[in-house]
Amino acid sequence: GENVEQHPSTLSVQEGDSAVIKCTYSDSASNYFPWYKQELGKRPQLIIDIRSNVGEKKDQRIAVTLNKTAKHFSLHITETQPEDSAVYFCAVSGGYNKLIFGAGTRLAVHP
């Protein structure tokens, strides 16, 4: 089955710096790649997603890039703010919304 690896597990940055989280996957048939943000004690919420026919997608300070050949995709957060502090999960699906999640990255943004 699909295997998703996410790195790093923890990330600490200064406010205003950029943060990058990378995920690799194993199934070349996977075609949907969302990122979810989970604040402490809260539910996961979708922040951005990308499909296999697109190489990059941007939404304000957040961007996702996909390299299907290498089977990896990354989340980029620019000009980080303290409210970006949370756990971020990548996920992969090959259909039926059956998401396989990475283990998560705990991002801490220090003022």
Add this chain to the structure above:
Amino acid sequence: NAGVTQTPKFQVLKTGQSMTLQCAQDMNHEYMSWYRQDPGMGLRLIHYSVGAGITDQGEVPNGYNVSRSTTEDFPLRLLSAAPSQTSVYFCASSYSWRRDEKLFFGSGTQLSVL
């Protein structure tokens, strides 16, 4: 719209007890699913449903049963609770199963099995 509603928020069980985690959505979503979240392991899919009367297994289905008698409700049953089932459980739904898209999560149920 209440979105996805889960009850209870917290539950403590003894080994061997049974219980049902409730999940309801009021968005007329076709697709509903259950995930468990354990530290350092992300979220793992337990069971999912693409419509009333249709369910299937996810990554970690053992020890759990589901049914979907209506579009709105998707309960998760633990038949004989074990300490390994201590976890946070999330119900999630989306409008359609035909296209991968945004999942709406409930607020979660924190379950402890002693």
